Amino acid sequence: MGFLRVLQEKRFFLFWLFCGGCVLGVVLTVVTVQAVEWTGDDKFCGMCHIMTPEVDSYHLDKHGGHNHVGMKAECVDCHLPHDNIIHYFVEKTLLGMEDVYGNTMKNPRKFDWEMNRREARDYVFDSGCLRCHTNLKDATQSNMKAFLPHRDYFAKLTKKHCVECHLDEVGHKNLGIHLRKFLKQDYKPTVRALISTSHN
Amino acid sequence: MRASLAGFLAFVFCLGWLSAHPPRGGTSIDNAMDTQLPLKTFRGMKAEAKGCIECHAKKNPGIVADWKMSRHAHAGVSCIDCHAVSKDSPMLTRDGHEGSKVPISVLVSTNTCAKCHEKEVTEFRHSGHVRGAVQVWAKANMRDLMVMVEGRNHPDLKYAPAATGCQQCHGSIIKLDKNRRPTPETWPTYGIGTAFPDGSVGNCASCHSAHKFSLEEARKPAACASCHLGPDHPDIEIYNNSMHGHVFNAEGAKWNFDAAPGTWKVPDFRAPTCATCHMSGNTKSMVTHNVSRRLKWNLFMPLSKLRTGGYETASDDFKYENKITIGNPLAGNPKGPEAARAEMKAGCIDCHNKQHIDNFFVMADKNIMLYNEYWKEAVKMKDELAKKHLLGKDMWSDDFQNTMYHMWHHEGRRMRQGGIMAAPDYSHWHGVFEVQQDIRKLRKIYAKRLKTNKIED
Numbered sequence: 264m265g266f267l268r269v270l271q272e273k274r275f276f277l278f279w280l281f282c283g284g285c286v287l288g289v290v291l292t293v294v295t296v297q298a299v300e301w302t303g304d305d306k307f308c309g310m311c312h313i314m315t316p317e318v319d320s321y322h323l324d325k326h327g328g329h330n331h332v333g334m335k336a337e338c339v340d341c342h343l344p345h346d347n348i349i350h351y352f353v354e355k356t357l358l359g360m361e362d363v364y365g366n367t368m369k370n371p372r373k374f375d376w377e378m379n380r381r382e383a384r385d386y387v388f389d390s391g392c393l394r395c396h397t398n399l400k401d402a403t404q405s406n407m408k409a410f411l412p413h414r415d416y417f418a419k420l421t422k423k424h425c426v427e428c429h430l431d432e433v434g435h436k437n438l439g440i441h442l443r444k445f446l447k448q449d450y451k452p453t454v455r456a457l458i459s460t461s462h463n
Numbered sequence: 464m465r466a467s468l469a470g471f472l473a474f475v476f477c478l479g480w481l482s483a484h485p486p487r488g489g490t491s492i493d494n495a496m497d498t499q500l501p502l503k504t505f506r507g508m509k510a511e512a513k514g515c516i517e518c519h520a521k522k523n524p525g526i527v528a529d530w531k532m533s534r535h536a537h538a539g540v541s542c543i544d545c546h547a548v549s550k551d552s553p554m555l556t557r558d559g560h561e562g563s564k565v566p567i568s569v570l571v572s573t574n575t576c577a578k579c580h581e582k583e584v585t586e587f588r589h590s591g592h593v594r595g596a597v598q599v600w601a602k603a604n605m606r607d608l609m610v611m612v613e614g615r616n617h618p619d620l621k622y623a624p625a626a627t628g629c630q631q632c633h634g635s636i637i638k639l640d641k642n643r644r645p646t647p648e649t650w651p652t653y654g655i656g657t658a659f660p661d662g663s664v665g666n667c668a669s670c671h672s673a674h675k676f677s678l679e680e681a682r683k684p685a686a687c688a689s690c691h692l693g694p695d696h697p698d699i700e701i702y703n704n705s706m707h708g709h710v711f712n713a714e715g716a717k718w719n720f721d722a723a724p725g726t727w728k729v730p731d732f733r734a735p736t737c738a739t740c741h742m743s744g745n746t747k748s749m750v751t752h753n754v755s756r757r758l759k760w761n762l763f764m765p766l767s768k769l770r771t772g773g774y775e776t777a778s779d780d781f782k783y784e785n786k787i788t789i790g791n792p793l794a795g796n797p798k799g800p801e802a803a804r805a806e807m808k809a810g811c812i813d814c815h816n817k818q819h820i821d822n823f824f825v826m827a828d829k830n831i832m833l834y835n836e837y838w839k840e841a842v843k844m845k846d847e848l849a850k851k852h853l854l855g856k857d858m859w860s861d862d863f864q865n866t867m868y869h870m871w872h873h874e875g876r877r878m879r880q881g882g883i884m885a886a887p888d889y890s891h892w893h894g895v896f897e898v899q900q901d902i903r904k905l906r907k908i909y910a911k912r913l914k915t916n917k918i919e920d
Binding site for chain 2: 411437
């Protein structure tokens, strides 16, 4: 029974080790939560220069505080999933690494930003929308126009994400204008516009 | 005397007063539809939405009248819900919108329709219909025919044949001027494959005409007839020639075309229209806007092949790759041509027994395979002539190539489409009879060219 004897002899040390671990755990948790908090809004995301058009257009949008009550959705409210905490952290880490990689190893000015906007379903999460718009299902029942598409959405008759119907309407008001202003000669217009001005 | 004079004067006075004060408002005598009354809307709509309706009721009363009759109006979907765009939209009208601050575009793409009618638009984008506009411009020989041959490459007039002809059914690739309003060369069009500057392809208004967007209308053969007619694919003539069309023409006016979506079935009608066979739901297939889904064969190409291609690709190519492609002419049922045929037959069973259906399709298929025999013989002769440089450079003035073109593009399509849609006159007199005449003519030219080793004058 050597093991029990060792436990008995070192009981004070083990007690303080346990207490220390608890304190350290709490501290780490608080720091992590604080770090997550600090790295989720437009002040942090806007630190990268390339985010200027996104931040500018966001400030002019209802979701960016330009509304009559001054409420504001943070970047991560829409751009990270909110279905569970693990998914949230995994996605945050992956997207964070992608942002660092894109900003350091590549030239983000050369990206096709307009084309990327068309793929918004990959980086705007329905669970984010629904965390604030909690009463959407009921609220759209009596609105004749909104009823049909939202009924299909909640009845899972469609695989569309929120942002696919509300593309260009939500989050960043007139983002295209801000992109053009910021990227200048690097701006790639929607290629459709090119097709439509060139001759067959 | 005096009394009659007074009566006469009173009568003249009345006439004068009436002409000076013509009756106003609702019940004018000589104007059955009085558009003088200002339209007011009293629904729970935004002030801007009401503004559009009330102003356009004065300016384009026909548009608003259409909308008033539509289900959209019942559901509270108004002008602004489809025509308003964000200020960074590639389709935003830049020179303003008189009397309103709402940014708009005259163009409404299927992206907008898909916000509420997603299923319909997705199915439609899987169908051959979406290929309409892009494939025309993707093919060098078609561009050549429209612009160079028919348009004479005239510096100013060369796009007239495409704008007034081809594009009205096929659709155009819409181009915008500096105010981002559509150009006369590319708009207006009701064409079904119209490609919009926002990347979406297709036009719901081709069959559900604007601004009523009627379900009833699209269920009637007239919706298809405005394009599926004429020498190359006389589908409405074929329908009229068939017993189905016979019954429709005799009593279709009394049928019910207004059943709720997905419920239209016998006894709403006594014979099918185009929509019944190609779109309506049956025991094997859901109601679908993919009109290629129930087709076993391709019946417009020079050689009829089985439709093994799955879904149409032209829409995705345009939307995601920015490419104008010829699409997927063998688009059909993703489960293959036999599944397509089974889904088609599942509609017939409502009115016909199995033997009737099976026997009919056996012979219709043989008719298609017979056409292929004619075409293969023609190709063999053409290849031989090409090898010996005995084909004219301009196919439109070369007798051999011209006859061969008509053999597939006109007569051959009539033979095949007439056969599979039960139109005896088109299968025979306008079809195979002409095809056999063509092959005899081709053989004659072929023999002569080989013998003389030159192209005849």
